[in-house]
Amino acid sequence: MSASLKVVRPGLFDTVQDTGRTGYMALGIPTAGAMDRIGLRLANALVGNPPDTAGIEIGVMGPDLLVEADSVRVALVGRLSPSLIEGPDAPPKPLEADRTHLLKRGQILRVGMIEGASTAYLSVAGGLALPPFMGSLSTYSRAGIGGFDGRRLAAGDSLPLVLASAAPGDERKLGVAFDYGRGPIRVVWGPQDEYFSDEGKRTFITAEYRASKEADRMGIRLEGPVIAHATSVASGGADIISDGIAPGAIQVPGAGLPIVLLADRQTVGGYPKIATVTSVDLPRLGRLLPGQTVRFEAVSVEQAEKLRREQEAQLLRAIAGLTTARPVGGIDLVRLYEENLIDGVIYDPTAV
């Protein structure tokens, strides 16, 4: 019998994502990939997967997943409101985030709402046994490619697992929640900052912008003060000859409100891009919820590259610092079952 996780109730925006479909932008194929590469990387590290292994990106609210495998080890990274592991022959126990859990056949993972962010990640030890499309498992739903059938997860989907059962070993946890940083989002001016007036650039760098409801994997429309284009541009319209769009590009169409372009962004575009979010702060945009506010601060390319190297070192320290997790509630029922120390009738009610 093949091992799988079955979606018994879908979340809102769950898709399979890895680190992206690199190398096909020239053919018009967006890279897609995890909106928050840090979350996916930590979830993979927890379960012992290589960093580019595909996991489930949970958007806003997670799914209920039924274990149809002898056992499976999963890790959830992100702040989640009440999430549970249920039955069939034990009381529900809380599904703590930022650590691994060993689940048995018939148990259900009930993933709740994400708190304070738009994305969280669920990784499975060994990964998902899905066919890559153009070298990647990242879902790009607009073209129906990658991931599970090229779309969001739906009720009844069975996600095939590479491993039929989990390897023995301790559960692991993250020492402290990863610090994504605070303060303004760092950006590099360009590629088309010359299309904006000095006043427009000053507005962009000093004002507060709020993420609107028009936010998805493609990008986030921001609300706030209008950014003035250069007068020479205004006369000819806010258009350029289309060029490539890097992750985090902030385009400003004629109306003057910025749009940050993210994982599912189109490959080329004809609106001038005032600045580009640095790779170090891109995961913060990938986690931004409608209504949350941001400010921007300009740094040089060299500074941005240095910040990214520092964050990578911080990530490697976090991964090196993963520790053995105490069983949830003091007693690890699954472990006890495994070792045949107890049966389903006896349990510690204080552990619930």
Added chain:
Amino acid sequence: MSVRYLSCGDTAFTVEFGNEISPEINGRVMALHAEIAHARNAGTLEGVTETVPTMRSLMVAYDPLATSRADLQPRIDALIARGLPTDMASRRVVIPCCYDDPEFAPDLSEVAERTKRTVDQVIAAHLASPFKVYVLGFMPGLAYVAGLDRALYLPRRAQPRVRVPRSSVAIAMDMTTIYPFESPGGWHLIGRTPLWMFDKRREQPVFLAPGDSLEFQRIDRKAFDRIARQVEAGAFDWSALVNP
């Protein structure tokens, strides 16, 4: 000819060859695209993850943990300084197109009227245009193909269609395109090809590539239906359309 380097954050930069659309400038873009691919295959230019050609610029994407802008830009400069080939070999691709059915070509007579030509002259001009694929984008596999006979120059439709069928062949300005998916669209529909520009079942799902020379070949409805059945079944021999 000097180029400009535009910053795209710390994971990419754009090499801009000019601020106009011309075959010469696009030729240089495609040549640098190919030169960088060569260098990457040879194991140099470590850290470059991909390049994105457009009409007049090339975006170079890189991994800031594997290289840096300060390291890469002089190497790209050196490639350009060494001289970019101007006579790049390009694929010649033939696209069968049926102009006959009014369902396929709802705008054909309006295009003829507005350009003061007969329908047959419009078709002949489309067939004779020396097309070149400049850039793919907007959606997977959608190619902006320039070179349309200036006699057929029309702006986009004032009222875009909500639903343009897949594989529609359309024109606007000095360009033609083929819709890879059913989608909204504002170009003038003058025919339809039985081919799919994006077919995820194929080893190479996207048929056209930047730099391709392209010509249309007129087919009748019978030939259209026959090829469409083969494409649908995944049994069509696409290689016959390349450098025929």
